[in-house]
Amino acid sequence: MKRRPLYSRSGQPRRAGASAFGPPPFAAAPSEPARPGWIERGKAAFVQLYRDRPVASLLVTSTLIALALFALYDAVRGPTPPMSGNEFETRLEEALAERPPEPAFGSVVFQNAIGSIVRIEAYEDKPPDSSAPPTASAEPPAGSEDEDAMRAYTAIGTGVIIDDKGTILTNFHVASAGPKLRVTFMDGTQVSGAMIGATPEQDLAVIYPASMPEGVEPAVLASSLGLDPGDDIAAIGFPFGIGPSISTGVVSGTGRVFKTEHDKILTGLIQFDAAANPGNSGGPLLNADGEVVGIVTAIVNPSGNRTFAGIGFAVPIETAAAAAGENPL
Numbered sequence: 072m073k074r075r076p077l078y079s080r081s082g083q084p085r086r087a088g089a090s091a092f093g094p095p096p097f098a099a100a101p102s103e104p105a106r107p108g109w110i111e112r113g114k115a116a117f118v119q120l121y122r123d124r125p126v127a128s129l130l131v132t133s134t135l136i137a138l139a140l141f142a143l144y145d146a147v148r149g150p151t152p153p154m155s156g157n158e159f160e161t162r163l164e165e166a167l168a169e170r171p172p173e174p175a176f177g178s179v180v181f182q183n184a185i186g187s188i189v190r191i192e193a194y195e196d197k198p199p200d201s202s203a204p205p206t207a208s209a210e211p212p213a214g215s216e217d218e219d220a221m222r223a224y225t226a227i228g229t230g231v232i233i234d235d236k237g238t239i240l241t242n243f244h245v246a247s248a249g250p251k252l253r254v255t256f257m258d259g260t261q262v263s264g265a266m267i268g269a270t271p272e273q274d275l276a277v278i279y280p281a282s283m284p285e286g287v288e289p290a291v292l293a294s295s296l297g298l299d300p301g302d303d304i305a306a307i308g309f310p311f312g313i314g315p316s317i318s319t320g321v322v323s324g325t326g327r328v329f330k331t332e333h334d335k336i337l338t339g340l341i342q343f344d345a346a347a348n349p350g351n352s353g354g355p356l357l358n359a360d361g362e363v364v365g366i367v368t369a370i371v372n373p374s375g376n377r378t379f380a381g382i383g384f385a386v387p388i389e390t391a392a393a394a395a396g397e398n399p400l
Contacts, residue, residue, distance in 0.1 A: 176359060177319040180305045183361030187233075187290035189256055190309050191241055191264070191278065191353060193226040193249030225249040229308035229315075229354030230278060231290050231363060233392070237283040240391050241353030242368055243269050246276035257315070260284040274337060274368045275391050276353075290355060293362035295341060295387040298322050306345045306367050306383070308354030320345030329369055329384050340384040341365045347383040356385040366391045 121128040226248030230241035239254065246252065252264040268277035298304075302322045310316055323342040330336055343356060347367050356365035365385030372380040 176303055177305055177317055180319075180357050180359070180361040181307065181317045184231075184290060184307060184355065184357055184363070185315060186257060186286075186288045187231050188307050188315055188354065189230045189232065189239055189254050189280075190314070191228045191230045191239070191245055192224055192253045192255070193228075193245060193247075194224045194251050194253065195249045196251070197223050223249075227309060227312045227350050228352045229350065229367075230254070231353075231355040231366070232287060233292060233363075234289050237280050237287070239264070239278040239280065240366055241276055241278055242366065243271045243274045243276040245353045246278055247271075252278060254278065254280045256284055256287060258284055258286075270393070272335065273386055273390055274331070274335070275366065275386060291360075291362045292388050292392065293358060293360070293364055295325070295364040295389060298325060298341065298358070298364060300324055303359040304343050304345055304364070305357045305361075306343070306347050306351055306354060306385075307357065308347070308351035308367065310346070310348035310350040312350055314350070318346035323382070327384060329371070331369065337368065337384070337386070339387060339390065340368070341387060343383050343385060344381050345383065346379045348379050349377050351383075364388050 117128060117132075120131070226245050228241055228245030230239040230245075232238065233240055246266045246269065252266065253261060254264040255261045262281045262283075264278045264280045266276050267279045269275065300322050303319065304322055305317055305319045307315055307317045320343055323344050325341055326338075327340040327342045328336065328338050329340055341356060341364070345356075347354075347370050351367050352369075354367045355363040356367055358364050365387050367383060367385045369384045370377075370379055371382040371384070372378055374380070
């Protein structure tokens with residue numbers, strides 16, 4: 072029996088190998104987008120950071136670039152060869168030689184204390200018919216010729232301002248040398264002064280000026296109890312009327328006793344070797360910080376001359392402050 076050929080009802084021929092009754096072929100699943108790499112993620116993070124915080128992003132970038140340059144330089148330079156002992160000492164000496172020198176001790180002390188220093192002149196009015204020249208113990212003081220011609224200067228010394236009111240500490244033998252006193256401040260201002268207190272047994276006096284210029288800063292006082300032999304000290308004053316002058320030295324000793332030419336016994340003195348001469352009397356003895364630790368009061372010269380021979384004495388500031396009626400330390 073002869074078979075009839077079969078035809079598709081759809082009117083389309085069957086594809087080879089495909090079953091007319093099998094399931095339809097499955098569609099391919101959509102592919103996921105590829106994840107960005109670390110470079111892309113870094114760029115995106117930087118862009119977002121720059122939008123939110125532009126300054127911070129620039130700092131981060133600069134830091135990273137600097138670290139990269141340092142790393143590159145270190146890699147190119149290679150390991151540093153070790154220095155020998157001689158080479159190390161040579162480089163150390165070169166570095167120390169290039170270092171700017173520190174200011175001198177005396178320069179620092181002078182700048183710290185000079186504003187509180189005053190020149191003191193004791194004098195008496197000359198009689199109108201007197202033609203004798205003034206008997207000054209040093210150079211003629213500053214002032215007009217007419218003014219000086221009417222005065223006989225009997226002593227020139229130094230003082231130091233110890234408070235805002237202008238209270239001045241000095242020596243009794245300076246303040247009592249004449250009936251009248253003239254005080255000259257470091258800006259050139261000259262005023263009359265009056266002795267308002269004294270302890271002659273310690274050769275100390277307190278002077279108060281008639282007025283005080285603006286901007287004057289009192290000295291800083293410090294206890295002398297911490298002084299030891301060999302400590303740096305300085306004296307500022309008007310030796311022979313020249314000044315203000317500074318001399319430096321060391322503490323030679325403490326607790327010294329000195330007999331004056333008037334047979335007065337001064338005790339508990341500071342001995343020092345900074346140059347002091349007539350005119351330094353009443354001036355400050357200063358420590359390495361420019362603080363007043365004593366009042367210069369006497370010098371010793373075995374020859375009998377009134378010039379410095381390496382030994383000076385100062386009254387400790389604790390004793391000198393008592394002459395002012397209170398202890399300002």
